[in-house]
Ligand SMILES: Cc1ncc(COP(=O)(O)OP(=O)(O)O)c(N)n1
Ligand SMILES: Cc1nc(C(=O)O)sc1CCOP(=O)(O)O
């Protein structure tokens with residue numbers, strides 16, 4: 001289930017009037033998971049957008065995850081949440097969302113954090129950033145070979161994030177990433193649908 005292109009939305013790249021259209025193009029291009037990530041204030045706007053994305057994702061049978069915000073995930077009946085090390089604890093999210101929810105955990109460059117997340121019942125672990133990221137330039141870097149070690153030591157799906165593009169995605173997929181989480185290279189593209197197709201197609205080579 002956690003396999004292929006994992007698209008993440010961004011409030012700067014996608015203002016409210018462009019968000020649904022851009023996401024639908026990505027879904028048409030074969031995105032396998034979608035994360036709604038919006039750190040701007042405005043609970044009512046965020047709820048409205050998340051509900052809209054949930055309807056779109058349902059049409060394409062794609063799970064919607066919500067970044068950081070458990071209450072929003074519950075309110076829009078999302079498939080799950082993505083949590084960082086400074087966010088809500090995995091155990092609380094699992095207890096509130098139930099055993100079937102998708103819960104992803106950011107592990108930066110740490111196999112120890114990943115083992116902890118695996119033991120705690122995470123659905124996937126995310127490592128990164130692997131390349132320069134336009135969206136989050138200050139995210140701590142992670143070495144590509146971390147994925148090889150993670151692949152041999154963990155049984156959970158591995159998500160790679162941070163500066164992933166059509167030109168470098170093969171480097172993380174060939175080292176064991178099950179999914180690539182992408183913001184800028186997808187949503188800044190002039191043809192989002194085609195870019196989604198191109199990013200997904202890289203998995204066929206491995
Ligand atoms: C798939 C995926 N991986 C990592 C992150 C980053 O989460 P976090 O460290 O909590 O940072 P913010 O996204 O909240 O800024 C993610 N969102 N998704
Ligand atoms: C949200 C996020 N988290 C990261 C991490 O390393 O934890 S990198 C990142 C931004 C990903 O966007 P882009 O594909 O534009 O680089």
Ligand SMILES: [Mg+2]
Pocket residue numbers: 067068082083084087
């Ligand atoms: Mg977070």
